[in-house]
Structure formats: structure tokens, C-alpha cells
Amino acid sequence: MNVHFIAIGGSAMHNLAIALSRKGAKVTGSDDELFEPSRTRLENQGILPEAIGWFPEKITEDLDAVILGMHAREDNPELLKAKELNIPIYSYPEYLYEQSKNKYRIVIGGSHGKTTITSMLLHVVNALGLNVDYMVGAQLEGYDCMVKLSDEAPFMILEGDEYLSSPIDRRPKFHLYKPNTALISGIAWDHINVFPTWENYVDQFRKFCEVIEPNGILIYNIEDPVLKSLGEEFEERLDTKPYQTPVYRTTGTGTIMTFDGKEYELQIFGAHNLQNLVGAMYLAESMNISNHDFLRAVRTFKGAGKRLQKVVEYDSFTMFKDFAHSPSKLKATTSAVKEQYPNRKVVACMELHTFSSLRKEFLPLYDGAMNAADEALVYFSPAVVAHKKLEPLTIEQVQAAFGGKVKVVNDTQEVLDFIRAKNWDHSVLLMMSSGNFDGIDYDKLGTELVSGLSE
Incomplete structure (x- = not known):
């Protein structure tokens, strides 16, 4: 089998490319951007594209299939060439x-x-x-x-x-x-x-x-x-x-x-x-x-990747990071941590990061999602909102949507100031985001908080 991947660098696509190569297929691919860990994994498998960009000349009649990733556009030159040659084109799930x-x-x-x-x-x-x-x-x-x-x-x-x-x-x-x-x-x-x-x-x-x-x-x-x-x-x-x-x-x-x-x-x-x-x-x-x-x-079984992972644990302080970002995930994760640590103060910090979460009409679904926490903070970046070409959000709008005593900030330094100002003895810190609060190093922060307790 000769298979070509258009947008081979995607998180799902590069895994499928590697799996097919390991199965014995001849795999080629293209992309206009390649990030880690996709780049190194593709290189280790020997299927990293030689150059960045789209190359219609890679699409030849000896291909058995072309697999098209979501990152590509409908007018992608390799896709148009594959259509012209009547090569079978599949999506990832197909x-x-x-x-x-x-x-x-x-x-x-x-x-x-x-x-x-x-x-x-x-x-x-x-x-x-x-x-x-x-x-x-x-x-x-x-x-x-x-x-x-x-x-x-x-x-x-x-x-x-x-x-x-x-x-x-x-x-x-x-x-x-x-x-x-x-x-x-x-x-x-x-x-x-x-x-x-x-x-x-x-x-x-x-x-x-x-x-x-x-x-x-x-x-x-x-x-x-x-x-x-x-x-x-x-x-x-x-x-x-x-x-x-x-x-x-x-x-x-x-x-x-x-x-x-x-x-x-x-x-x-x-x-x-x-x-x-x-x-x-x-x-x-x-x-x-x-x-x-x-x-x-x-x-x-200790848990799935990025789901309630312990960053640090020290005496009566534990810090978790979690991928939770939707209202249902936020509520389930916060409630689970409070149930597990009923005698500790649970402080939950959440970042609005996804396209859905940053839309005004979606925000009301977050009402009460962090009520199980003893203290809660929500962060969003106005720059990310602008980058996604969405209507600007105000701190007051987000505060009204979440309800309760949720503190809302829109600067990463304010998140760090909020966390560093607390005594973390008999406490749990829960950081929830599909991002990283625009630059917070969780491991470094966890080590810093533990060192403050051990002094």
C-alpha cells in the first residue's frame, strides 16, 4: 500500500501515519507547519516530510489512497491533484x-x-x-x-x-x-x-x-x-x-x-x-x-493522560492539573476533588480557552460549574478572544455567567498573584485548562508552592 497524508502533522494524523508505516505501508506526507511532538515522532519513524509546504508532484497515480486532515483547506493543491487523478480520498475516520x-x-x-x-x-x-x-x-x-x-x-x-x-x-x-x-x-x-x-x-x-x-x-x-x-x-x-x-x-x-x-x-x-x-x-x-x-x-489504573494528574503532593497540599474546560467536565472534576478532600480547602482555577467557551452565548452554561470549590478563579485572554475573531468579553460578563463568588481575571500575572498570596497548608489547587493559562509552568509553580510550605 502507498498512502499519502495531506496535513500529516496533526495530532491524530501523525499517529495514524506512524501506525500505517509500522504495519508495512509506504507512507508519505505533507504539511505547511510541523510542531512537536509530531515532528520528532515522524522523524523517528522515517516518514518526516523533507520540506514544509504542499507539493502536488507528490500526488502520483501509484498512490492507493490519500488521507486528508482537518487542517488542510478545500483548495489544497495536493487535494486538487488527487481529485484530478481519481485517487481514493479518505478522511481520518473513514x-x-x-x-x-x-x-x-x-x-x-x-x-x-x-x-x-x-x-x-x-x-x-x-x-x-x-x-x-x-x-x-x-x-x-x-x-x-x-x-x-x-x-x-x-x-x-x-x-x-x-x-x-x-x-x-x-x-x-x-x-x-x-x-x-x-x-x-x-x-x-x-x-x-x-x-x-x-x-x-x-x-x-x-x-x-x-x-x-x-x-x-x-x-x-x-x-x-x-x-x-x-x-x-x-x-x-x-x-x-x-x-x-x-x-x-x-x-x-x-x-x-x-x-x-x-x-x-x-x-x-x-x-x-x-x-x-x-x-x-x-x-x-x-x-x-x-x-x-x-x-x-x-x-x-491511575488515570488517563491530562485527566486529574497530580503535579505535586506534599504533606497536606496537593496540586492537580486537568484538561477540563466544558461546563460538565468542570463541574465533575471540581466536585470529585472536593469529595476526595472534604477536609481541605479546594481552590479551583480555570481558563476559558476553547472557541465554544469564549462565545457569549455559550457562557451561561457555566452557571454553578465551580460551586463545589471553596474558592474559584476564571481566567481568559482578550488577545485569544480577538485571535479567534469573537466578540470581546468583559470580566463582568464572565462573572455573571459563572455566578457565585468566582473571581475573574484576564492577565496571567493576576492568576499567579492570586495563587501565591495563599497559604496552601490543608489545601488542594486544581488547575483546569486545555491550554496553560498563557504560559504558566505547572511543575515549576507546584515546586514553588511546596518550597513555601517546607520553609
Whole structure:
């Protein structure tokens, strides 16, 4: 197979390129910008483009496929040449389906929890020594590539993102995988720039259910009222399996979960994570992994990449960083940390960074999202708002949207001043963002705060 990637440097695209190269395909690619870690990973695999830019001469009749990334434009010269030569053009998810159409496909969808559930399932699969192919949307510890493709593995595990497939294919990615078993973790309006109304967004998940293979399995979080209704719509066509938060209690190091009369000590915490775990357990069940074997293997799972990662821990101070940015993720993460540390002061800092979060019409969805914290701060950058060509925001508008006693600032130094002014004994600091508050080094900050306590 000769395969060419247009926009090979994307976080998803470069992983697929590496996986195909490892499978034995001849892989080439182009991009007009290449950043780390994509550049080094492509170079180590021997498939780094020799020069930056688009080169139509790379598109020749001996190509079996062209894979088009979201970063490319519709008038990309390589894309136009591929069309002219009638070379098959695939989006990233289309090609993943092509590689897995003869396998048993397990797809994890939902507005939140996808990466965690996928990570839990992969952790158990690895612990039990099972051979599976996979695609995960985030970099996980212990993996040098987040896509694996083979001819031998009977299962394909796919994280099902609802974002668009390519510049010329406006279908959400998870509509293209046709799962045998599917999971939906929850529905909370996201990607407002693509799905302009709540009803339109929910309808994407309905369509996802419609593409599940006949007599397939739909696993869903029954605690989400919208999802409960959606699951009930498909009871006759699919084998539906609702799940909910299990019985559990917190411990100093994590959680003890009770299931089927037995107790299992876990290293994760929070109701949302426990819901995710039960959902992953039902996915494993569809792979003929018993609940008991799953729960024994998942005891060593410590969390997914960028999800509630401990930056530092010292006596009675702990600092976390988390990828949370949407209202539902923010609420779940803040509540989980407060539940785990009920006798400590929890200070939560959050950055509005994504396109959706910085839009005025989306802001009201954040009402009460940080109420579980003892103190809360929200940061946004006027420069980022301007760069995304959105209407300017004021501190007062953001304050009114979040409600409560949330402090709102729009300068990174003010975030640092807020944090440095506090006594962190018997406290938890939670930093939540899909960015880094425009330049905050979490590790350096954590070390600084610990040194202040130990003096």
C-alpha cells in the first residue's frame, strides 16, 4: 500500500501515519507547519516530510489512497491533484473504518469521559494480554503511538469524537465507524461553532446510535436524562445496557467500590470516574472479559493522560492539573476533588480557552460549574478572544455567567498573584485548562508552592 497524508502533522494524523508505516505501508506526507511532538515522532519513524509546504508532484497515480486532515483547506493543491487523478480520498475516520471493517468494533462516544473510558479498557486489555487494535484521541502514558493497526487483532477500540471528519466531509467522525458495541458517556452541548443548537447537537448522538450494526450493543449512562431517553428509543433495535454510579466510598489513596458483593480498591476517585469505570466494564463484557477479571485488572489504573494528574503532593497540599474546560467536565472534576478532600480547602482555577467557551452565548452554561470549590478563579485572554475573531468579553460578563463568588481575571500575572498570596497548608489547587493559562509552568509553580510550605 502507498498512502499519502495531506496535513500529516496533526495530532491524530501523525499517529495514524506512524501506525500505517509500522504495519508495512509506504507512507508519505505533507504539511505547511510541523510542531512537536509530531515532528520528532515522524522523524523517528522515517516518514518526516523533507520540506514544509504542499507539493502536488507528490500526488502520483501509484498512490492507493490519500488521507486528508482537518487542517488542510478545500483548495489544497495536493487535494486538487488527487481529485484530478481519481485517487481514493479518505478522511481520518473513514480510513480507520477501512482498516477495521472486518474486526469487532468498539466505539466510545460522549461529550465527556471518552478518553478515560478508552484508557481504562486498554489498561485492562493490556493487563490480560489480549491483542487489540485501537485509536485514542489523547497521548497516554506508556504509549509511543496512539493508533495501532494490524491484520491479526480481532477487536478495534475507537475513541469516537463528534467533531467533523475533514474539510470536504462535514460528518462527525463517530458516524463513520459503524460499531458492534457503542458507549455514550453523556451529552453536554459542545462544539457550538459546528452544532449551533442543542437539538442539533443531540441529534448527532441519535445518528450515532442509528449506525450501530444491527443487533449491536448500546451502553449508556442512565444518569444523564437526555441519554436515558435516547437509549430507550433504541431498546427494540439494539441490545441496550444502561449503567450508573456504583456503590463506593472514598479512601486516603482513592476509592473502594462495591460490586456484586465484593469490594475492589481503586486508585481513581470521583463519581464521574466511577461511572466511567462501570461503562468500561460493560465494554469489556462485550469482549468476553468477566466483570471480576476487569475489576481486578483495573485496580492499578491511575488515570488517563491530562485527566486529574497530580503535579505535586506534599504533606497536606496537593496540586492537580486537568484538561477540563466544558461546563460538565468542570463541574465533575471540581466536585470529585472536593469529595476526595472534604477536609481541605479546594481552590479551583480555570481558563476559558476553547472557541465554544469564549462565545457569549455559550457562557451561561457555566452557571454553578465551580460551586463545589471553596474558592474559584476564571481566567481568559482578550488577545485569544480577538485571535479567534469573537466578540470581546468583559470580566463582568464572565462573572455573571459563572455566578457565585468566582473571581475573574484576564492577565496571567493576576492568576499567579492570586495563587501565591495563599497559604496552601490543608489545601488542594486544581488547575483546569486545555491550554496553560498563557504560559504558566505547572511543575515549576507546584515546586514553588511546596518550597513555601517546607520553609
